[in-house]
Amino acid sequence: xxxxxxxxxxxxxxxxxxxxxxxxxxxxxxxxxxxxxxxxxxxxxxxxxxxxxxxxxxxxxxxxxxxxxxxxxxxxxxxxxxxxxxxxxxxxxxxxxxxxxxxxxxxxxxxx
DNA sequence: ACCATGACGTTTC
DNA sequence: CGAAACGCCATGG
Numbered sequence: 001x002x003x004x005x006x007x008x009x010x011x012x013x014x015x016x017x018x019x020x021x022x023x024x025x026x027x028x029x030x031x032x033x034x035x036x037x038x039x040x041x042x043x044x045x046x047x048x049x050x051x052x053x054x055x056x057x058x059x060x061x062x063x064x065x066x067x068x069x070x071x072x073x074x075x076x077x078x079x080x081x082x083x084x085x086x087x088x089x090x091x092x093x094x095x096x097x098x099x100x101x102x103x104x105x106x107x108x109x110x111x112x
Numbered sequence: 113a114c115c116a117t118g119a120c121g122t123t124t125c
Numbered sequence: 126c127g128a129a130a131c132g133c134c135a136t137g138g
Contacts, residue, residue, distance in 0.1 A: 007135095024120085025119075025121080026120065029120080034133075035121085036122085037134050039119090039135080040120095040133085040136090043117095045119055047136095060119080062121085063120075071119075
């Protein structure tokens with residue numbers, strides 16, 4: 001049984017993403033302590049289907065705000081639809097005002 | 113134990 | 126500004 005592994009951390013952070021906000025793989029990886037572990041975040045999302053909870057992976061995009069993982073949703077376009085449903089504008093698979101909807105765990109979750 | 117892959121990121125040419 | 130290469134860490138075979 002795995003609980004405190006890298007994956008679970010990613011799941012937690014992704015589930016903590018507020019409605020109408022998005023984050024990037026690198027941001028999560030950085031929050032986990034691994035700067036270059038962005039790939040692992042994506043890998044974790046790949047196993048998100050294994051998670052007992054629903055992982056809003058559609059709120060996780062790459063640093064460019066591009067919906068790179070939309071293909072893994074089963075049907076491309078679903079990811080964009082979900083994001084648009086939350087008030088996020090997307091054009092050409094790219095998030096508009098990505099800087100405004102960007103939610104950084106290391107910045108938001110990090111209390112000071 | 114080693115090699116290959118992966119929904120990325122940063123740096124360099 | 127655009128494309129390519131390297132780096133990064135973890136999982137799977």
